Amino acid sequence: MNGSEKLSAFHMTILVYMMQFGVVIFMLPQMLSKTFGTNGWIVLPGYGLIVIINLLLIGAVYKLGKGKSIFDILEHVIPRMLLMPLYLFLVGVWAMLGCLVGKEYVLIFQMLAFPTTNPMLFKLVMDVLIFWLMIKGLYNISKAATMFFWFSVWMLLLVFFFYGEFSFARLTPFFLKGGTGSLADFVGIYSAYLGYELVMLTFPSTDAKTKFLRSSILGSLLTTIIYTYICFVAFGFLSPKQLNRMLYPLLDLMAYIKFPFVERLESLFCGFFLFTTVFTVVMYLWSAKETGRRIFPKMKENVLAGIIVLLCYIVAYVPDTISDVQTWFKVFSAVECIIAFTLPLLLIIVLALTREKVASA
Template structure:
């Protein structure tokens, strides 16, 4: 079921939603993870992961177009009202846990780089207060935040990529393709999670004014983010040696040390502060998906489910260390199995059901 036209957005804005959902804290640290899998051939894995996400976008549009609604409508069409909402509940939990994972990761960055003594509950409360205000304004406000998260930080990202290239060693990338297939597969798997987030489309699809016209903008969004991740990978690989990259937790943030401006001493402070726009927009999108879905499942007002999710998020942000690693591990597994395995199967099942109904008619 499509949303009211007053709450819908133009098709071209899907480009910014895709960018917002894919560019989070992952781009600040994924270079070290993928390099540990396939060395400096890992940039090829990033391109391959981008191609896989393009296929996933096509699958989602096919699935949602057949159901003419969101993922909850897909489940109720196939499994019925009770079982369909029960299955949808777990996907809503995934959206919420994904937002918590992003929040915990960004709080860690703030504590390490800017405010080491500030408690996690203060940072999480301040961020989630802004997110709650944003989500309460409705989906169109979230789209506006996604647009801002694209416009302003891009200037800083371009500056960040220019300075390291002055002393880059492109010979680091040679020889090409000197790793095994399994190493490349592990690199692709890690890259897929880093550029994940497009699955939010499963919830905001009914809020697109002309979904078919927005398909090309969704593919362009994935193409742009794949290009951005690839450039970030190549810049990091040509600047750091492999041994340096193994011990650098946030390679892209470490690149800010190369930026020297006469009027600015600590560029990383500006970079992290501006990056808060991206993080707030991303958390707002995931929390909107989760609270919107829980509203449809339990027939409760969205502001109550949103408030509950924010309070639980603040509590979970108290945990760190092993909890953060465990959460990331489960989020990665849920992302791969639910969206890249389950959703294509769901498309096949729905296609057979629709074909069977047409034959009966």
């Protein structure tokens, strides 16, 4: 990336939104109904607030570190050799999350549209596109994100078709009654927001015009508003029993829409989610690649990107059902939640130690 190619405020906002918004929305109403019970949609702004608190921590790192790379910040105080286990851990978690997000989408799409086709063929085509985007650099990835955003955001207009059958009576006068969720379910819902933490790796690609913190918060707010809006409509269109029974309520809702020129609109709807899914996977694997460059500094970026994509493709053969993928995803998303909060705190501590060294020198 050239020094002049910095992310704009708009690109940063779209970047955060596209990293967060993904296939979890297919099942999010069911997860909310099961975990929190009636009117579970109302907790989504609370999750959004937690994300903003985390972004404020990341913004503090950005301000204290004056936009320096998080790897430079760490290596300024801690020898690189001692950081290798941390780097390997981050590469593994981010690569696995990208792998699982992609495999889950492929299995859902295959189930809806091509039930007799090997899902790994779709995964192969997706991974070729992901590799091509990974090697283009963050600035070009952000431009692709903006294009993908316009390709997919129009789908929100389909929600208007549900207004005719929407009923406030289905929302019931009771809030958060009948939920049976555990702590793992609470964390599982938070996984719908994950992705924003990867903005820590974009520090060197920003400047004052990017308005890093404000743009990041706006992108996350956009995700929260859209999640809340879609889930509110789902809770008003489907009864609590229906929500608890359906695995993918949003896709089932799409089946209610009938056009004379389109059959199985839910398959078309799922197909357009390829854009948001590809971008989420690209950012996780790009982050794994950027971290991997610290482990193998002499390896060419394209080779490293190819190795990561290839390994992810091979690993994707292991969880061969949606339930297996979701089980793995719950584990890695829980780990990622810890990373999202502890890594900025570690960086703040390192920056504080750096300041103390400078002050005592």
